[in-house]
Amino acid sequence: MIRVVGGGLSTTVQDAGRFGLYHLGVPPSGALDGFSYRVANMLVGNDEGAAVLEATYSGPTLEFTGDALVAVTGAELPPRIDGDDRPQWEAFGVAAGQVLDFGYLGGGARAYVAVAGGIDVREVLGSRSTYTLTGVGGHQGRRLQEGDELAVGEPSGRARPGTRVGGAARPTFSREIELRVMMGLCDYRLTGESAEQFLSTEWTITPEADRVGYRYRGAELRFAEREPPFGAGHDPSNVVDVGYPVGSIQVPGGIEPILLLNDAVTGGGYATIATVISADLERAAQSKTNERTRFRPVGLDEALEARAERRRRLEAVRAELGAPF
């Protein structure tokens, strides 16, 4: 069992996500950096879809009541056992009674803490992921706090302390990133000038950046004038309510574009103008407040090639670790 001594800024239980209910307003949730999440599980011998802890901006403090095998991946958030440094991207043992905590955050925004056996919370609608906005799944539907107790599943025994992935496979983090987008959806609502401005602006991530979405500042965009269609509402950035893709970008009132992530609101009345390609969403989620982002337009073929490249990176790690065992 794991006793939570401190929850950190925002630590939640996440797995691969919850699917099939988007049409009823239930977003997928799940680990925002799917690559780091899967590798963390592989390092401790779990199935890749086991539940882990996603720690945002700062780490939790966790006391283990039994021996455990742990791995930390994702953002640069140095783990410590009873105050002694431990490496990231490498499995290490924790003895009963020891405390895992973390140093200060370097690059990235979210670290993944996998424990052999997986975090054993009840599945809700097929997933252990936490959706904090309405309190679904995870540990009591919320971020961890002092006094929480987490059960751990049965370890597979397939991994050993020291199991690690080499530096080449690990993501690197920059304070300035470029995200590839496919323009489309309702982007015809933007003026041509504003569509260009969206792509040429270096955007800054505002403090409003969480699992639901990231809000950016940097330019004001204009929507084409029109007589509002019946039911669309009068604001020029409004459309008759549509479904919002995960990864889509909307610009309420023309100010501060919002990129929706895995806890997305699933639909609404703001014109969506572009979608970040699936391969780049985890880099978006590893960026943080005050860092910079540019959006670069690509077509479907480039998006699919990027997706294939990401899959090859994951395959390379599986091969390196001999997973699935």
Place this chain on the structure above:
Amino acid sequence: MSIEAVELPEPRYSLGGDEFVFVELDQEMSFQANFKSMGVCTELRERRLPGVTEICPGNASYLVRLDPDTLHSRDLVAELQEIDASVAGPAAYTFETRIVDVPVLLDDPWTRETMDRFPDRRQDPTVTDVEFAARLNGFASKEDFLGALVASPYFVTMVGFVPGTPWCFQMVPRERIIQVPKYVRPRTDTPPLTFGYGGAFGCIYPVRGPGGFQMFGIFAAPIFDPEQRLPDFADLIVFPRPGDIFKFRPVERDEYDAVRARVEDGSFRYEVRPVEFEPEPFFAEPDAYNEGLLARLYG
């Protein structure tokens, strides 16, 4: 008075990155666009195409999520175009659904208290949202307005935003659909189960939270139950589904309190009747058709 005929333009297919296809059936809202969205989505669901992971009807559009490792977006679009052609006429949208009795306390004290806390975000803070909407829509009194607001049933044209939020579109000709602007700026607080209204749509707020719709009342029973305490939520944590027909039935405070008590003790169940919905007679004579639906529910 019949529902006006609307000619839908050619559907517009747009890719939402590599994992989504968005299809705009019309830029304006109409029953025709919504029924087509339901019809295409139902047919797509029945085809069980490998690689399709989410199928989401929208008000006048729909959204499909796919796994690009299994299904190519171009092949999905071709399939959707084929389905679109095959469900061309409104008769094709006839579908099995349900009509639900949804008790509501109109012009309630809790939403009035909430609006008073946000005077600078409202069009006219000197009157209530109900009074503002009554005046804007040309009603002589707030009672006339509230009567028209709940006279005919509503069609659930889309579900989303947060789990279970239904967009509700009243089943009347366009000239009788009530329209109101959203708040000037969204509130930071809305009571749970508020009867909200923005643009041409009513909604039910499943949980407490921010919101920009005008507030006309409060519903007695939940539409979202993550603990699955109530029998209506045994299979699923949300109640509304696209295609539902909701009759908002105004209740007095006594009945509201009685429903709340049954929600608290876990015995509440919605009154529900299955119906086969037929667009053609509905388009021809909506009021008569709605009366027939209500007779099924209350008869």
